[in-house]
Amino acid sequence: MTGTDQSTEQCARLSGQCRSPVHRKCNSVSSILLLTFVIGLVYLAIGFSSPLITLYLQELGASYFQISLILTTFSAVTLLSNYGWGRISDRFGRRKPILLFGLSGLAVVYFLLSRAPTANWAWAIRLMEGVAIAAYVTPSLALMGDLLQHQGRRGRRMGVYRGVASFMFAGGAFLGGRVADASSIRTVLSICAGVYVLAAISGLFVRESAPPAPASPGRDEPAAAAPASNPGDETRPLPWIFLAGVLLWTAAHNAGASMWPNYMAYLGYAKTTLTSLWGLAALVEFPAMAFSGMASDVVGRAPLLIAGGATAAVVHIGYLSLAALLPALLAIQVLRGFAFGSFTTTGMTFAAEWGGQTRRGRNSGVFNAANGAGGILGASLGGSIVQIFGFGALYAVCAALAVASAICFVVLRKNGRTAEEGMSNE
Incomplete structure (x- = not known):
């Protein structure tokens, strides 16, 4: 090979045109870093807004029942959109155009939401937000799965990716x-x-x-990194018991979180205090997610999912019994960060690596749809239970749902232990 040929091949590799597995692995690093930066910005915005959304709806004249209805319909639109965007991204083999549509849509949505004159206007705008957030969330998870497919220690990498998001959320909160x-x-x-x-x-x-x-005839290609799953598993759907656990955990989380700012205000905490408490939990999520990702690479995904469900139950019991005491509430928020980090990172990793690239969009969509279904259940329970029975009853129900999610993940470990351990990195 001449010097010119060598230079040409080197340029092709640097520009990402060489498509061998080894070079794809190298070229994916910059995209992983960019996606991490993007998710950091997205969660910075979510941190700014989410602790205040229900208070904003109250300012616009919404009752607890109407707030619950707004959150429920928002979750329903997000659920359907997650599934739809996942199928579209697999059908066309593209993630980026949908992702960009979602981010641009969110910019428009929040511009309009900041100028909403009534709760009904805010309701319509939040339905638009459900479509836009799904257009970002599902393709971004599928794209991360694509980029991590030939990487080692996927749990740790996903933990850092999602942990950065929580760190930025904390700053926003x-x-x-x-x-x-x-x-x-x-x-x-x-x-x-x-x-x-x-x-x-x-x-x-x-x-x-x-x-x-495909490899060119007569041309030697470098050995590829191990794929995320066995070839025979390229089109397998996510286990139903995993999805049930995701739904229950998210229902517990969303039901409690939807009324948490109102609960804190009811207990006498100022906006600055309640957003700082929310931010504290998010700040803890960063190291918790990194640790959970590394631990799941060693012991498997299911044990960390179980820990996330069990710890969430303890957190909701703490809200029920100790939230009026600020020192105790600080400790509960730290524990909440570990519960959220353990569940979220491990769930995302499990969903992203299950199956192959041709199925990953649908699996990501179904995973996010299960989260959305949990959001619907949680949002419908939150304001309604508070309106009828009070805040104490709400957090008792949340604790029961979290325990049920942990039981689902125990079944996942028992029924699919061999397959699940095969998904862990060597």
Whole structure:
């Protein structure tokens, strides 16, 4: 091979045109970093807004029942959209265009939401948000699965990816309440719109992972890294017991979280205090997710899912009995961060690596749809239970749902132990 030929091949490799497994692995690193930056921006905006959304709806005149209905319909739209975007991304073999549509849509949604004159207007805008957030969430998880397919220690990498998001969420939550107290919640939502614009611009530079090209006759190719799953498992759907556990865990989390700001306000905490408490839990999630990812690479995914369900039950019992005591509430929020980190990172990793690239969009969509179904159940329970029975009854129900999710993950470990351990990294 001449020097010119060598230079040409080197340029092709650097530009990402060489599609061998070894070079795909190298070229995926920059896209993983960019996706991590994008999810950080997305969760910065979510941290700014989510602790204040139900309070904003109250300011616009919504009752607890109407807040519950708004959250329920938002979750329903998100559920259907997650499934739809997953199928579309698999059918066309593309993730990035849908992801960019979602980020751009979120920028428009939050610009409009900051100017909503009534609760009904905010309701319609939040339905648009459900479509847009699904267009980001499902393709981004599938794309991360594509990029991590030929990487080792996928749990650790996913933990860092999602942990950065929680760290940025914490920063947003700490700042959001202060901005709202100093100005208004509308100002917070306007800032979120700008953050989503920056995320969409950053997403333009993400490169998708192309399917492996067939080897040329007579040409030796470097040995590929081990795939995420066995060839015979390329089209397998996610286990139903896993999806049931995801639904129950998310229902417990969403039911409690939907009324948590109102509960804190009922107990006398200021906006700055409640957003700081929310941010504290998110700050703990970063190391918790990194640790959970590394641990799941060693012991498997199911044990960390079980831990996430059991710890969440303890957290909700703490809200029920100790939330009026600020020192105890600080400890509960730290524990909540570990519960959320253990469940979220491990669930995302399990869903992203199960099956092959041609199925990953649908699996990501179904996983997020299960989260959405849990969101519907949780949102429908949250305000309704508080309106009729009070906050104490709500957190008792949340604890029971979290225990049920842990039981599902125990069954997952027992029934699919051999297959599940095969999904763990060597």
